[in-house]
Amino acid sequence: MKNLPRRIFSLHGSYLAVFxxxxxxxxxxxxxxxxxxxxxxxFAGSQVAVLLLIVxxxxxxxxxxxLPLLCLVFLMARWLAPKPGWVRPRGALAGAILLPVAVLxxxxxxxxxxxxxxxxxxxxxxxxxxxxxxxxxxxxxxxHFLVDVSSGRVSAPTFRSFLCFMMLYPxxxxxxxxxxxxxxxxxxxxxxxxxxxxxxxxxxxxxxxFKKTVLAALCAPFAYASxxxxxxxxxxxxxxxxxxxxxxxxxxxDFSGYSDLAIGSARLFGIAVPENFRNPYLKRNIIxxxxxWHITLSTWLRDYLFMPIxxxxxxxxxxxxxxxPVAAASYIITFAVAGVWHGDGWNFLAWGIWHGLGLSACxxxxxxxxxxxxxxxxxxxxxxxxxxxxxxxxxxxxILSWTLFANDLPRAAILYRRLLxxx
Amino acid sequence: MIDSTxxxxxxxxxxxRPGSPAPGEDDPLFSNGRIDSFGxxxxxxxxxxxxxxxxxxxxxxxxxxxxxxxxxxxxxxxREGGRRG
Numbered sequence: 001m002k003n004l005p006r007r008i009f010s011l012h013g014s015y016l017a018v019f020x021x022x023x024x025x026x027x028x029x030x031x032x033x034x035x036x037x038x039x040x041x042x043f044a045g046s047q048v049a050v051l052l053l054i055v056x057x058x059x060x061x062x063x064x065x066x067l068p069l070l071c072l073v074f075l076m077a078r079w080l081a082p083k084p085g086w087v088r089p090r091g092a093l094a095g096a097i098l099l100p101v102a103v104l105x106x107x108x109x110x111x112x113x114x115x116x117x118x119x120x121x122x123x124x125x126x127x128x129x130x131x132x133x134x135x136x137x138x139x140x141x142x143x144h145f146l147v148d149v150s151s152g153r154v155s156a157p158t159f160r161s162f163l164c165f166m167m168l169y170p171x172x173x174x175x176x177x178x179x180x181x182x183x184x185x186x187x188x189x190x191x192x193x194x195x196x197x198x199x200x201x202x203x204x205x206x207x208x209x210f211k212k213t214v215l216a217a218l219c220a221p222f223a224y225a226s227x228x229x230x231x232x233x234x235x236x237x238x239x240x241x242x243x244x245x246x247x248x249x250x251x252x253x254d255f256s257g258y259s260d261l262a263i264g265s266a267r268l269f270g271i272a273v274p275e276n277f278r279n280p281y282l283k284r285n286i287i288x289x290x291x292x293w294h295i296t297l298s299t300w301l302r303d304y305l306f307m308p309i310x311x312x313x314x315x316x317x318x319x320x321x322x323x324x325p326v327a328a329a330s331y332i333i334t335f336a337v338a339g340v341w342h343g344d345g346w347n348f349l350a351w352g353i354w355h356g357l358g359l360s361a362c363x364x365x366x367x368x369x370x371x372x373x374x375x376x377x378x379x380x381x382x383x384x385x386x387x388x389x390x391x392x393x394x395x396x397x398x399i400l401s402w403t404l405f406a407n408d409l410p411r412a413a414i415l416y417r418r419l420l421x422x423x
Numbered sequence: 424m425i426d427s428t429x430x431x432x433x434x435x436x437x438x439x440r441p442g443s444p445a446p447g448e449d450d451p452l453f454s455n456g457r458i459d460s461f462g463x464x465x466x467x468x469x470x471x472x473x474x475x476x477x478x479x480x481x482x483x484x485x486x487x488x489x490x491x492x493x494x495x496x497x498x499x500x501x502r503e504g505g506r507r508g
Contacts, residue, residue, distance in 0.1 A: 147481055151479070151481040151482050152482070153481075153482065153484075287459050288456060291456070302460050302485065303484075303485065306460060306461075307460065307463075307464065307480045307485070308480060308481070310461060310464040311464060311467065311480050314464060314465075314467075314468045315468075323461075323465055323468075327461045330461070330464075331461075363459075363461060366440075370440070370441050372441075374441055374442040377440050377441060377442060378442075381440070
């Protein structure tokens, strides 16, 4: 304990040294290295080197799993890219996508790893006997890359830009999840860093630190994790509701703070990483909420899951009748996948289905309310009481879902009973 | 270019909330939240049926359907592609 301040200082000091060193290296390479490819290799190499050197990331995961996987994904994408006179074999894209998905499944989910171990006749065998952090994000980015290169939306990717896109260290662990085409423009022509840009980037970093280390930390003692399961069974409804609100704000400050840090840091490297949050708790319905919370994930889900699933289901449906069943199926499947992507546990699946059902209900309400008079729509959309009511309902729908996100199912069941003052 | 009147009517009667004015050629539809992503899917299904085209969502970004002018451009492009292909 006596050495704690010193340890904290040396840890953060080393992070700061690595961070400032990277900025200095990239600035120097822009100024002194005339060859564009060499400059880009320095950029990509610096990101990989930092990830390998950072103290709390196991370098074996990056060296023995992530880098080989990225090489394979890149080669497959190059093979799938449209070429004159070449017809892509049927199922080739699906097969290519299956590789990163299988790696994620076997490494992240204990049950899948155990099944694979049993199939290989080695009970207790683990596909990756080391920690592999950031794999969920990498796999979604890899799928996006494979789809966009194979459709021709992205042309002639280079390995150095792909490597840097996948391993840009400010965004490596938890996003924001950029898109390759957008990232590549900044990578090949890094944005200039004027005094105003530097001040803005530093402000985002300071804001992110404040949200994470002060605001999120202030909420933490009242949130779920501060109660043991036995204590949860005895807390009052008031304390349970406090835990719900505290966790909602802790999660928001922690995650949006992390995104601020990533956006500010990447900007100092000349990369404008997309925004990830736009006042999500002030949205008036759950569809709007998902355009404002973890935006880079929700747009990924929209483009690579929701749209293809919805399109396929719509094609099967054809003919008259309501589109609501198609909408509901698309929302539920998409968010069930989103739930499972977030973590290994039934509670994550339940959280995803909660949101899928919420989005379906929102769509159904939108259809149903079309019959209501124009005055009702004006009240809900244009007056303060109408907007406030919609925001309050949406906010509570979201924060009650975090109970499933943050607790396993037995704990969540206890909490819901306590919230209602029963049990 | 194509006549965008049927598309405008579909958007106004099926996708926008009741009482909304008909959208202008360059009025944002998706980016300002007037229609959601499922609304874009409904629009694509309508376009495919109305104009006998196939729209591959992997080739088009959702923002390609953000205004009437952009939607008409996608339809013209796909019809042209269909004739050539």
